[in-house]
Amino acid sequence: MPLELTPEQQAIASGARGEGAAMAMRIVAATARLMGAPSLIPIASAHIDGALYHGDSGTLFAEKLAEGGAKVAVRATLNVGSLDLTGCSKNRLEPHERGMARRMMDAYRTLGCEPTWTCAPYQAGHRPALGSDVAWGESNAVVFCNSVLGARTNRYGDFLDIACAISGCAPYYGFHQPENRRAKIIFDVSGLEVSFLDSEVAWPILGSLFGREVGDSVGVVAGIDHHPGEDALKAFGAASASAGAVGLFHVAGVTPEAPDLATALHHQTPEAVIKVTGDMIKESRHRLSTVADAQTINAVAIGSPHLSSTEFDRLEALIAGRRLSVPLYACTGRHALATLESSGKRQTLEKSGVIIVADTCVVVTPILPAIDNAVLMTNSGKFAHYAPGNTGYGVIYGSMAECVESAVTGRPMFGAA
Amino acid sequence: MTQLQTEILVKGQPAKAEALVLTAPISFWGGVNPKTGLIADVRHPQHGVAITGKVLCLPGTIGSSSAAAVLLELVYAGLAPAAIILHEPDAILLLGLIVAQEMDHGTPMALKLDREAFGCLSHKILQIDAGGMISIR
Numbered sequence: 283m284p285l286e287l288t289p290e291q292q293a294i295a296s297g298a299r300g301e302g303a304a305m306a307m308r309i310v311a312a313t314a315r316l317m318g319a320p321s322l323i324p325i326a327s328a329h330i331d332g333a334l335y336h337g338d339s340g341t342l343f344a345e346k347l348a349e350g351g352a353k354v355a356v357r358a359t360l361n362v363g364s365l366d367l368t369g370c371s372k373n374r375l376e377p378h379e380r381g382m383a384r385r386m387m388d389a390y391r392t393l394g395c396e397p398t399w400t401c402a403p404y405q406a407g408h409r410p411a412l413g414s415d416v417a418w419g420e421s422n423a424v425v426f427c428n429s430v431l432g433a434r435t436n437r438y439g440d441f442l443d444i445a446c447a448i449s450g451c452a453p454y455y456g457f458h459q460p461e462n463r464r465a466k467i468i469f470d471v472s473g474l475e476v477s478f479l480d481s482e483v484a485w486p487i488l489g490s491l492f493g494r495e496v497g498d499s500v501g502v503v504a505g506i507d508h509h510p511g512e513d514a515l516k517a518f519g520a521a522s523a524s525a526g527a528v529g530l531f532h533v534a535g536v537t538p539e540a541p542d543l544a545t546a547l548h549h550q551t552p553e554a555v556i557k558v559t560g561d562m563i564k565e566s567r568h569r570l571s572t573v574a575d576a577q578t579i580n581a582v583a584i585g586s587p588h589l590s591s592t593e594f595d596r597l598e599a600l601i602a603g604r605r606l607s608v609p610l611y612a613c614t615g616r617h618a619l620a621t622l623e624s625s626g627k628r629q630t631l632e633k634s635g636v637i638i639v640a641d642t643c644v645v646v647t648p649i650l651p652a653i654d655n656a657v658l659m660t661n662s663g664k665f666a667h668y669a670p671g672n673t674g675y676g677v678i679y680g681s682m683a684e685c686v687e688s689a690v691t692g693r694p695m696f697g698a699a
Numbered sequence: 700m701t702q703l704q705t706e707i708l709v710k711g712q713p714a715k716a717e718a719l720v721l722t723a724p725i726s727f728w729g730g731v732n733p734k735t736g737l738i739a740d741v742r743h744p745q746h747g748v749a750i751t752g753k754v755l756c757l758p759g760t761i762g763s764s765s766a767a768a769v770l771l772e773l774v775y776a777g778l779a780p781a782a783i784i785l786h787e788p789d790a791i792l793l794l795g796l797i798v799a800q801e802m803d804h805g806t807p808m809a810l811k812l813d814r815e816a817f818g819c820l821s822h823k824i825l826q827i828d829a830g831g832m833i834s835i836r
Binding site: 305312316318332336338420439440497526672 | 708709728729730733734739740741760761764765766767768769771772774775776788790791792793794795797798801802
């Protein structure tokens with residue numbers, strides 16, 4: 283079915299709102315044709331992942347839109363950039379790269395995007411309504427938006443996210459169509475120990491396994507008897523999206539499109555049922571570490587996705603005023619930083635040796651010191667996945683409590699509750 | 700000489716180059732170094748292989764939504780593949796080519812071909828015309 287544009291959409295593509303908006307509409311229309319979408323639908327908001335510096339080409343693209351007079355037509359929050367503009371942390375970017383990264387962040391603000399600079403916009407006040415169509419980028423934000431909020435988005439990559447925000451519309455395909463939100467795979471965790479399911483590491487480990495098992499399909503987690511909390515679902519989604527290509531999951535009895543298992547399946551027969559076993563969990567946990575035998579660690583990193591205020595409260599309680607012997611990088615957004623500052627917690631944490639990283643994070647820009655054979659400990663399934671390739675650090679995975687005890691001693695410590 | 704008609708996903712420049720058939724899906728962000736054009740993912744079976752100037756045959760793509768940015772940067776830096784052949788269209792990756800055209804960079808073509816056919820392309824020199832016809836030498 284060929285793509286049909288409305289007269290208004292055609293007019294924008296021809297330059298009725300300026301050359302920047304025309305370029306954005308052409309990009310959205312080209313993507314719609316590529317994916318076989320029959321039409322473009324209006325969107326309620328966007329989350330923009332495009333302001334992270336990967337090279338000069340991305341900066342030049344954003345500046346070309348801005349020079350063409352483009353402005354976002356809907357609310358658009360920004361994902362992390364490459365620089366910590368709050369000054370909490372320093373990075374090792376070369377002067378040219380630093381300058382281009384800064385120009386890129388400036389260009390996105392010129393386009394009218396909000397300087398939220400977080401990968402957890404859903405905890406920074408951007409929570410689209412159940413059933414609304416939006417265009418979100420950043421894999422963890424996409425999966426949270428679809429699964430936990432029940433708003434409808436595809437996985438919008440760089441460039442398409444801002445093009446949708448400027449044009450105010452998105453190609454109608456994929457997760458925008460209700461029938462594609464049906465769970466096809468049951469991920470049954472009812473056979474697992476309750477003590478594991480209630481533990482802090484359960485959701486990142488399950489997410490990592492879920493991502494590898496379901497790939498880009500839609501699955502429903504069955505066998506959960508109470509809501510695990512929003513931060514647990516955040517960790518699950520992030521791990522699943524980095525280990526596979528998950529854009530939407532359901533948890534029966536927990537997430538909004540899955541009041542029960544049958545509803546999540548749209549009352550159809552599942553294509554597969556995965557009975558999760560203790561051995562699968564053990565293997566999944568093992569895979570998150572690349573240097574499990576390391577005797578010392580060089581740093582701890584937490585906050586992928588960005589830490590919430592609740593997670594900072596837990597961090598502070600776990601440290602309990604002790605001095606850390608290796609740096610603990612705590613990545614977050616301005617929304618949580620503001621709370622930390624007003625309560626005086628920022629100073630308390632920094633005095634212990636915590637390095638707060640705002641606006642960005644340690645796997646997307648060079649913040650960790652360059653050390654040969656360095657070892658990073660993390661409680662994030664997503665950091666565990668990306669740190670070896672992006673930072674050169676080997677990874678040990680543990681709970682937040684284990685990460686804190688290890689930061690205190692400088693050695694991997696397991697078993698802390 | 701064998702010929703295969705493909706479906707054009709993104710229009711671009713005709714190509715004549717060696718086919719590089721990846722044996723596992725790849726995430727461009729974190730998986731391909733935009734400064735060198737080499738496969739950077741240590742867990743990928745073809746880690747260290749250059750994709751620059753090859754007809755890159757992808758069995759699948761995974762991971763980050765920043766793949767398009769890496770592909771655009773490869774095009775901008777002259778390190779892109781000569782053409783990309785996919786089993787199915789991937790909007791996240793191919794946006795990099797759509798934007799490269801808007802930025803007036805010379806852009807490789809993206810073609811759709813069933814991955815079952817990738818085996819007979821491996822290491823062959825492929826000539827791809829503007830209509831998406833592949834001639835295998």
